[in-house]
Amino acid sequence: MQLNREELLQSYRTMCTIREFEERVHSEFSEGGIPGFVHLYAGEEASAVGVCSHLDDRDNIASTHRGHGHCIAKGCDVNGMMAEIFGRGDGLCGGKGGSMHIADLSKGMMGANGIVGGGPPLICGAALTAKTLKTGGVAVAFVGDGASNQGTTLESYNLAKVWNLPAIFVVEDNGYAESTASVWAVAGDQSKRAAAFGMPSYELDGNDFFAIHQAAGEAVERARGGGGPSLIHVKLTRYFGHFEGDAMTYRQAGEIEVARRERDPLRFFRQRVTEAGVLEAHQLDEIDSEVKRLIDQSVVLSKAAPPPTPERLLTDVYVSY
Numbered sequence: 145m146q147l148n149r150e151e152l153l154q155s156y157r158t159m160c161t162i163r164e165f166e167e168r169v170h171s172e173f174s175e176g177g178i179p180g181f182v183h184l185y186a187g188e189e190a191s192a193v194g195v196c197s198h199l200d201d202r203d204n205i206a207s208t209h210r211g212h213g214h215c216i217a218k219g220c221d222v223n224g225m226m227a228e229i230f231g232r233g234d235g236l237c238g239g240k241g242g243s244m245h246i247a248d249l250s251k252g253m254m255g256a257n258g259i260v261g262g263g264p265p266l267i268c269g270a271a272l273t274a275k276t277l278k279t280g281g282v283a284v285a286f287v288g289d290g291a292s293n294q295g296t297t298l299e300s301y302n303l304a305k306v307w308n309l310p311a312i313f314v315v316e317d318n319g320y321a322e323s324t325a326s327v328w329a330v331a332g333d334q335s336k337r338a339a340a341f342g343m344p345s346y347e348l349d350g351n352d353f354f355a356i357h358q359a360a361g362e363a364v365e366r367a368r369g370g371g372g373p374s375l376i377h378v379k380l381t382r383y384f385g386h387f388e389g390d391a392m393t394y395r396q397a398g399e400i401e402v403a404r405r406e407r408d409p410l411r412f413f414r415q416r417v418t419e420a421g422v423l424e425a426h427q428l429d430e431i432d433s434e435v436k437r438l439i440d441q442s443v444v445l446s447k448a449a450p451p452p453t454p455e456r457l458l459t460d461v462y463v464s465y
Contacts, residue, residue, distance in 0.1 A: 147357070149422060149423065151197070152417055152422060152423055153423065153427065153431065154197075155193055155194075155197055155353065155357075155413075156410070156413055156414075156417075156423075156428055156431055157431050157434075157435065158189075158193045158197075158216060158217055159189040159190065159193050159353070159409065159410055159413065160410060160431055160432060160435045161216055161222065161435050161438065161439070162185060162186070162189045162192065162193070162212065162213040162216050162217065163186055163189055163410060164435050164436055164438075164439045165212060165216060165222065165225075165226070165439055165442075166184045166185055166186040166212060166213070166384075167186060168439050168440075168443060169182060169184065169212070169226075169229060169243075170182075170184055170186075170384060170388065172443065173388045174388070177230065177447070178229055178230060178231075178243075179230075179231050179242070180231070180242040180243060180244075181209075181242075181243060181244060181387050181388070182229070182243045182387065182388045183209045183210040183211075183243065183244070183386065183387050183388075184210070184212070184382070184383070184384040184388065185210050185211075185212050185213030185214075185382070186382065186383040186384060187318075187380060187381045187382050187383035187384075187403065187404075187407075187408075187409070188210075188213060188316060188318060188350065188380045188381075188382060188409075189213060189353075189409050189410065190350060190351055190352060190353040190356055190378075190380070190409035190412075190413070191213075191286075191314065191316050191350050191356055191378045191380060192213040192214050192216070192217035192286070193213075193217045193353065194353050194354075194355075194356030194357040194359075194360055195217070195284060195286075195312070195314055195356065195360040195376070196214070196217035196218050196219075196284075197217075197357060197360075198357075198360050198361050198364040199218065199252065199282070199284070199364070200252075201250075201251065201252055202252070202274070202279050202280055202281035202282075203252050203274075203281045203282050203283065203284070204252040204253075204254050204267060204270040204271075204274075204281065204282075204283045204284070205218055205252060205253060205254060205267070205283070205284045205285070205286065206254045206255065206257065206262075206263030206264070206266045206267045206270075206283075206284070206285045206286070207253070207254075207255065207256040207257060207263060207286050208256065208257060208260075208263065208286055208287060208288055208291065208316075209244050209256060209257065209258050209260075210256075210288070210382070211243075211244070211246060211255075211256025211257070212225065212243070212246070212256075214253070214256070214286055215246050215248070215253055215256070218248075218251050218252060218253045219251045219253075220236060220246065220248045220251050220253055221236065221248075222438060222439070222442050223441070223442045223445055223446075224236040224248075225246055225442075226439075226442035226443060226445070226446045227239065227442075227445065227446045227449055228241060228242065228243075228246055229242065229243050229246075229446075230446040230447065230449070231451055231452075232446055232449035232450065232451060232452075233449065233450055233451055233452040233453065233456070234449050236248050237460070238452055238456060238459070238460060239451055239452045240452055240456075240460065241255075243256070244256050244257070244258045245257075245258065252281075254266055254267070254270065260288070260290055260291045260294060260321075261287065261291040261294030261295070261296040261297045262296065263285040263286065263287060263291075264285040264287060264291075264296055264297045264299075264300030264301075264313060265296055265299070265300050265303075266285070267283035267284060267285040267300075267311055268283070268300050268303050268304055268307075268309060268311060270283035271283040271304065271309035271310050271311040271367075271373075272307060272309055274310055275307075275308075275309060275310055280368055281310065282310040282311070282312060282364055282367040282368060283309075283310065283311050283312070284311075284312045284313075284314060285300070285311070285312070285313050285314065286314045286316055287313065287314070287315055287316070288315070288316055288317070288318065288321060289315065289316075289317040289318070289319070289320075289321055289326040289329070289330055290321025290322065290324070290326075290329070291315075291321075292315050292317075292330060292334060292337075293321075293329065293330060297313070298337075300313070301313065301337070301338070301341045301343065301373070301375070302341055304343075304372070304373035305341045305342055305343055305372060305373055308370070308372040308373075309367075309372065309373055310367035310368060310370075310372070310373075311367065311372075311373040312360070312363045312364065312367060312373065312374050312375075312376065313373065313374070313375045313376070314360075314375075314376045314378065315334050315375065315376070315377045315378070316350065316378055316380060317330075317334070317350075317377060317378065317379050317380070318350075318380050318381055318382040319379075319381065319382075320382075320386065320394070320395075322386045323386060323390075323394040324394075325394070333347070333377075334347070334375065334377035335347050335375070335377060337375070338374075338375035343372070343373050343374055343375050344363070344366070344374045344375075345374065345375040345376070345377065346359040346363070346374070346375070346376045346377065347377050347379075348376065348377065348378045348379070349378070349379060350378035350379050350380025350381075350409070351380060351381075351407045351408070351409040351412050352409070352412060353409055353412070353413050354416065356376070356378060359376055360376060362374075363376060380407075380409075381400075381403040381407055383400055383403065383404060414428055
């Protein structure tokens, strides 16, 4: 699938926004300004953007505890996200959800999720709604390698296939389920798991935006056309610990440095487009600067914003249909 210059620039901007957002949250958290837990997505940008660049407001995604990248890729407001992480009243969830529970249903972002394997059943419901109402929408669940072993995930594969749902399951295999290496805990391979349910699947380098974009485009087109669910397995690297404060004693010495140097999806993207003469380096440099200003602004606004008022404590607890 060919991308024009504007689409390439937008894809790079979104990946750059995720990276800068996460690097800044890392530094702000280390200074004690952010409450609660934080799980960072840096290093995995190509997956979220490669998939979500095919989606629109008809479509829904369900995320994981590592959800910032998915939120940004699906179009959630960066200022609202940062305010939410800082626990401010004008955050996307009123400052009461925090990092692990950011959601914006107006953008089809069903929410980050602290339950491992909690997303796949949710997107089966969203996909069933899209199919029943004939909206043309699809639903995507992002899960990690740990969640791929959960019964909820495997049951969702089965349900999506039995009901022929417009659903896509994206397994983001960053090598570790918290501190447990996937090579120790995941038997077989993900594509054969998909084959057992009769689903098409893809095995991809998670640092290659273009490979992910191509595969996701095929899966989305198949789902919109009534062809049912697909599985996309991407192998990538998270640059930070499972959570902020993780000592990462389970990782080899120098592992992160090697990954940043040799397996950086942004650097790979830059190299591909500049060597092909499609984009100029200065265009990408300008985006880097613009994104940095955006993230700086989001932090300034968040720090100046007030927390939720006591009167809002019991709001958003129940929903009326």
